[in-house]
Amino acid sequence: xxxxxxxxxxxxxxxxxxxxxxxxxxxxNENPLATVRAEEVVADYxxxxxxxxxxxxxxLEIAQKNDALIVANFEISHWxxxxxxxxxxxxxxxxxxxxxxxxxxxxTHAVHGSQMPDGAYGGSAGGLVVYTNEGSYxxxxxxxxxxxxxxxxxxxxxxxxxxxxxxxxxxxxxxxxAVKFLRPRLVVPNHYDTWDTIKQDPHxxxxxxxxxxxxxGSVYKPGDIVVDC
Numbered sequence: 663x664x665x666x667x668x669x670x671x672x673x674x675x676x677x678x679x680x681x682x683x684x685x686x687x688x689x690x691n692e693n694p695l696a697t698v699r700a701e702e703v704v705a706d707y708x709x710x711x712x713x714x715x716x717x718x719x720x721x722l723e724i725a726q727k728n729d730a731l732i733v734a735n736f737e738i739s740h741w742x743x744x745x746x747x748x749x750x751x752x753x754x755x756x757x758x759x760x761x762x763x764x765x766x767x768x769x770t771h772a773v774h775g776s777q778m779p780d781g782a783y784g785g786s787a788g789g790l791v792v793y794t795n796e797g798s799y800x801x802x803x804x805x806x807x808x809x810x811x812x813x814x815x816x817x818x819x820x821x822x823x824x825x826x827x828x829x830x831x832x833x834x835x836x837x838x839x840a841v842k843f844l845r846p847r848l849v850v851p852n853h854y855d856t857w858d859t860i861k862q863d864p865h866x867x868x869x870x871x872x873x874x875x876x877x878x879g880s881v882y883k884p885g886d887i888v889v890d891c
Contacts, residue, residue: 681763765794797821
């Protein structure tokens, strides 16, 4: 088995490698478009970009059920340790990179807020680059467009998962500019259509990506496999 990535809706992804099952930003039980529920998830690792409810809502349930390792910034890790007495966490802050049996995880900059569901401070929001033997995968999390995406692109990104919803993150127009900076092979839009306030046309976004950049774009439904290599 190589690397398989499934989109579970919004910004939630499930990564499977030969020796690991990884959930990114779990928001399932309260997500009207999700096809999976938290109690169904089998995971070894949980990767979190920031503290907003639509990115960590089901992290504790999945972690406790599976004895999974939560990978998050200092403030989020501390929140799980103290507020929920869940101690199986590892701190990864912006600019840091950690090796795991499945590969490496790097936390990048993101331009966004971060607050825990109970109002506690969630530290700096981030993005994540997951490196496996099969490629490099950039999960932008929630962010606006920022020029330093060009530096992330210099790492060599195979697939970029970008928010296009607008209002809370960058919208389609800025996401196309992000693709120009990142220069990935494949672009997958996310963080749209979950609520009426972030309704977008992902097909129009992909068309513009392919007209204005060298990247290929693809649109998926929640539950679809987006990477299989």
